[in-house]
Amino acid sequence: xxxxxxxxxxxxxxxxxxxxxxxxxxxxxxxxxxxxxxxxxxxxxxxxxxxxxxxxxxxxxxxxxxxxxxxxxxxxxxxxxxxxxxxxxxxxxxxxxxxxxxxxxxxxxxxxxxxxxxxxxxxxxxxxxxxxxxxx
Amino acid sequence: xxxxxxxxxxxxxxxxxxxxxxxxxxxxxxxxxxxxxxxxxxxxxxxxxxxxxxxxxxxxxxxxxxxxxxxxxxxxxxxxxxxxxxxxxxxxxxxxxxxxxxxxxxxxxxxxxxxxxxxxxxxxxxxxxxxxxxxxxxxxxxxxxxxxxxxxxxxxxxxxxxxxxxxxxxxxxxxxxxxxxxxxxxxxxxxxxxxxxxxxxxxxxxxxxxxxxxxxxxxxxxxxxxxxxxxxxxxxxxxxxxxxxxxxxxxxxxxxxxxxxxxxxxxxxxxxxxxxxxxxxxxxxxxxxxx
Numbered sequence: 001x002x003x004x005x006x007x008x009x010x011x012x013x014x015x016x017x018x019x020x021x022x023x024x025x026x027x028x029x030x031x032x033x034x035x036x037x038x039x040x041x042x043x044x045x046x047x048x049x050x051x052x053x054x055x056x057x058x059x060x061x062x063x064x065x066x067x068x069x070x071x072x073x074x075x076x077x078x079x080x081x082x083x084x085x086x087x088x089x090x091x092x093x094x095x096x097x098x099x100x101x102x103x104x105x106x107x108x109x110x111x112x113x114x115x116x117x118x119x120x121x122x123x124x125x126x127x128x129x130x131x132x133x134x135x136x
Numbered sequence: 137x138x139x140x141x142x143x144x145x146x147x148x149x150x151x152x153x154x155x156x157x158x159x160x161x162x163x164x165x166x167x168x169x170x171x172x173x174x175x176x177x178x179x180x181x182x183x184x185x186x187x188x189x190x191x192x193x194x195x196x197x198x199x200x201x202x203x204x205x206x207x208x209x210x211x212x213x214x215x216x217x218x219x220x221x222x223x224x225x226x227x228x229x230x231x232x233x234x235x236x237x238x239x240x241x242x243x244x245x246x247x248x249x250x251x252x253x254x255x256x257x258x259x260x261x262x263x264x265x266x267x268x269x270x271x272x273x274x275x276x277x278x279x280x281x282x283x284x285x286x287x288x289x290x291x292x293x294x295x296x297x298x299x300x301x302x303x304x305x306x307x308x309x310x311x312x313x314x315x316x317x318x319x320x321x322x323x324x325x326x327x328x329x330x331x332x333x334x335x336x337x338x339x340x341x342x343x344x345x346x347x348x349x350x351x352x353x354x355x356x357x358x359x360x361x362x363x364x365x366x367x368x369x370x371x372x373x374x375x376x377x378x379x380x381x382x383x384x385x386x387x388x389x390x391x392x393x394x395x396x397x398x399x400x401x402x403x404x405x406x407x408x409x410x411x412x413x414x415x416x417x418x419x420x421x422x423x424x425x426x427x
Binding site for chain 2: 022025026027028029061062080082083086087093094095096097098100101103104
C-alpha cells in the first residue's frame with residue numbers, strides 16, 4: 001500500500017502542475033505496476049490528466065514488475081533506478097521512452113512542489129525501514 | 137521472442153506532411169531513417185504499440201552547408217560517413233568529429249546511421265551527440281506552424297527522451313566551425329568493437345599561447361542518463377597553463393560532475409577512473425593538434 005499511496009500523491013500533484021502539461025500532450029498511456037508485496041495497481045494518463053486505479057489494466061502500454069521495497073527505494077531516491085535495472089532487480093516491459101517520461105515527470109512534479117515532496121523524502125527512510133529480525 | 141513487424145511502412149513526402157502525420161497519429165507512428173535504433177528497439181520489444189514507420193530518407197534533409205559566418209548546418213538524415221568526409225576537409229579544426237566517427241567501428245552503422253537519429257535516440261552511449269555537444273551545437277526542430285532552435289546540451293532529458301514535443305521533428309544541427317587555434321579529440325572505452333561505450337569523452341579547446349581557453353569537456357557512455365558536460369573539469373582547465381599536472385588534477389574533478397553506477401560491465405570506481413584517464417588523454421591530444 002505504501003507505493004500505491006506514494007503514486008496517488010504523485011498523481012494528485014501531477015494533475016495540479018500545469019508546468020509539466022507539455023510533457024503529457026499526446027501521451028495517452030496506461031502504466032501497470034505489479035509490485036511484489038502489494039496489490040497490483042495502474043496509472044492511466046489521458047488527455048493530459050492522470051488517474052490511479054486498482055487491479056490489473058486490460059491493455060497496459062508499460063508494465064513495471066518489482067519488489068515493493070525496491071520500488072519504494074527508487075521513487076524516494078534511496079536506490080539508483082538505472083543501476084537496479086541494469087542489474088535486473090526489476091523489469092520493465094514496454095517502450096523505454098514511456099518509462100523515462102514517467103520518471104522525468106516524477107522529478108519535475110517534485111521540483112514544483114518542494115515542500116510536500118521534500119517532507120516525504122525526509123520521512124522515506126523511516127517509512128521504508130525494514131523491521132529488525134529477532135535474534136534466535 | 138516475437139520480432140517487431142510494422143503494420144505499415146510509408147515514405148514522408150515533405151516535412152509538413154511528416155509533422156502533420158505525427159501530430160495526428162501520435163505514439164503509434166515512429167520516424168525511421170538509418171534504422172539502427174529502431175532495429176535495436178524492435179529486437180528488444182521496446183517499441184510499445186508502434187504500428188507505422190515513416191521513412192524520412194527521401195526528404196531533402198541530407199546535406200552539410202557552411203555559410204559565410206562559418207556556421208555549419210547538418211541536415212538530420214546526413215549519415216556519419218557523409219559527416220566524416222566533410223570533417224576530413226578540416227582535419228585540425230574538426231579533429232573531434234573525425235575521431236568520433238572513426239571510432240564507430242561497424243562500417244554498416246557509419247554508412248546508414250544518421251546525425252538526427254543519433255541525437256533523437258537520446259542515448260548517452262552514442263558518440264556523435266557527445267562530439268556535437270563539445271562543439272556547442274544547436275538543434276533546429278519544427279512542428280506545424282512552429283520552428284525552434286535549442287542548445288544541444290539542453291536537448292537530452294533521459295534515456296530515449298529528447299526535448300521533442302508532440303508532433304515535433306528535428307531537422308538540422310548547427311555549429312560554428314572552430315577557429316585555427318582550436319582543436320579537439322574523442323576517445324571511448326568499450327569492451328568490444330560492436331559494444332556500446334562504457335565511457336566516452338569529447339574535448340574541444342582553444343590554445344591561447346600556453347593557456348587553454350573555451351574548454352568544453354563532454355562525457356557519455358554508461359555513466360548516467362544523458363550525455364553531460366563536465367563543468368568542474370572545464371573550470372579547472374579554463375585559463376590555466378597547459379601542462380600534465382594541471383590536466384591530471386582537473387580530470388579528477390569529473391567525480392563531481394557525474395555519479396557513475398555499478399553493473400555487470402564495470403564498477404562505478406572503474407568508470408570514474410576511466411573517465412579521468414580518457415579526459416587526460418583527450419585534452420593532451422587536442423593540445424598537441426594545435427601548433
